[in-house]
Amino acid sequence: MTKPKKYVKVNGIMKLNPEWKKWKEQQGDGGPATTVQRPSVALPIVSSMEDHEKLNEASLASGGQEIPFSESTSATIEMMQEPEICVDAGMDPDTVVDELGALLNKYEVPIGLMNKLMMLSEFEVLEFMIDDSGSMTLNTDSVDRQGRPQTRWTEAQGRLKEMIEVLAHVPFNQIVIVFLNRTDVISLQRNKRDPKTIIADANQKIDSVFSKGPSGTTPALEKIQKSLTGNPSMSIARWFFGDGVPNGGIMAQKEITRLLVQRPNPAQNPMTFISCTNEDDQVEWMKDAEEAAPYCSESDDFRDEAAEVMRDQGAALPYSKGFHLVGTLVGAMNPDDLDAMDESIPFTKSTLDNLLGIQHNEESYRHYFNLFAEAQSNRKVEGPMDNLKRSMRWNYNDFLQAPLASQIAAVQDFKGKLKTMGG
Structure with a gap:
């Protein structure tokens, strides 16, 4: 079978070519060609310069125009090739874009999110706190790459290693x-090392510590x-992997939320909770903290997050494993877009372009907007907030023209109503 083109234009809208998807799945290890839930209706993911060339080939072949990168993506690609940045990332200026492209392609990360990843260089420390209590030996609701059930401990290990793999490239x-219990500390410094060396070093250290099973409270x-008060003047991004209620129960949960709400300079001290469990009620306190504290996010596994994004954003947003991975890394630092996907507010065209990395034509943006509206009309009503989200009728032109949704009066009013309802 001849290799089909990766992208195809349908009714003026670029999409992943279903024939390419079929071909790709016949070539590999039996895995899916894409992790996007409904690729037949989703906007395409462009992960690399090569993808961008293929997208333009398909657009021109169908009588369309070239599709430029979004402004933020063009600026980031240019910045990543600066010698000083390349040295800091352990890569050569001549190969940095290809190396990054290979990583983004592996996980299906939209190239627009590269701009978000660069934010991580602004922090003095990236701190990962891992719950190693006894309950982490229990099964979670996510599976490994072979589809086998995994424990919460192995889920945390796998997700941590994927995050470090991405960090190694920036x-x-x-x-x-x-x-939480053991005294082991893994410290990784760049020291101008290339990504492969960083990843190998990190994996060896992580696997070594994780080889001892979890125990304790x-x-x-x-x-x-200790983390928040120990280094008050430092800029530290934090991630907390956990599966349950902290020691001290409700009082401890409230105190964690209070600490996060009152922490100084939250933008320079973002916090991400990563739940590794099949008992969602046990980690509800993480979601409560996310709602109350600025620059605070909560991330579930990909399958659960993808279902939420489908409900809140619709099927046109190409939410992939890589989108989820980058969102887990930098969502808390981006309250206006990555961490706002669950607010059931559509992205503006400007925001969508910057996230996905390309300048969409109006047919493509209209397609996204229509499927967003369809998702809201199909929303299952479980409370008054769902009623509000389902009944809201957004003005298309507002979102087509405004740089950010937060600048739109109707959005400000909508958020105010949600807050009144406790959302």
Whole structure:
């Protein structure tokens, strides 16, 4: 079978070619060609310069025009090739774009999110706190690459290693991995090392520590408190992997939220909770903290997050495994877009272009907007907030023209109503 073109234009809208998808799945290891839930209606993911060339070939072949990168993506590609940045990322200026493209392609990361990843270089420390309590030996609701059930401990290990793999391709100062009970500390510094060396070093250290099974209780409050108060003047991005209620129960949960709400300079101290469990009620406190504290996010596994994004954004947004991975890394730092996907507010065209990395034509944006509206009309009503989201009728032209949704009066009013309802 001849290799089909990766992209195809349908009714003026570029999409992943279903024939390419079929061909790709016949070539590989039996895995899916895409992790996007409904690729037949989703906008296409462009992960690399090569993808961009293929997209333009398909557009021109169908009588259309070239599709330029979004402004933020063009600027990021240019910046990544600066010698100083390349040295900081351990890569050669001549190969940096291809190396990054290979990583983004592996996970199906829209190239527009490269701009978001560069934010990580602004932090003095990237700190990962891992719950190693006894309950982490229990199964979670996610599966490994072979489709087998995995424990919460192995889920945390796998997700951590994927995040480090991405971090290895961007400039960072220091990565620190600590645990709630054990005294092990994994410290990784760039020292101008290339991504492969960083990844190999990180994986060896992570696998070594994770080879000892979890045991003990959940002193989450103590660990978070120590981190927040121990280095008050430093800029630290934090991620907390956990599966349950902290020691101290409701009082501890409330204190964690209070600490996060009152922490100084939250933009320079973002917090991400990563739940590794099949008992969602046990980690509801993480979602409560996300709602209350600025620059605070909660991330579930890809399958659960994809279902939420489908409900809140519609089928045209190409939410892939890589989109989820980058969102877990930098969502808390981006309250206006990556961490706003669950607000059931459509992205403006400008925001959508910047996230996906290309300048969509109006047919493509209209397609996204229509499927967003369709998702809201199909929303299952489980409370008054769902009623509000389902009944809201957004003005298309507002979102077509405004740079950010937060600048639109109707959005401000809508958010105010949600807040009144406790959302």
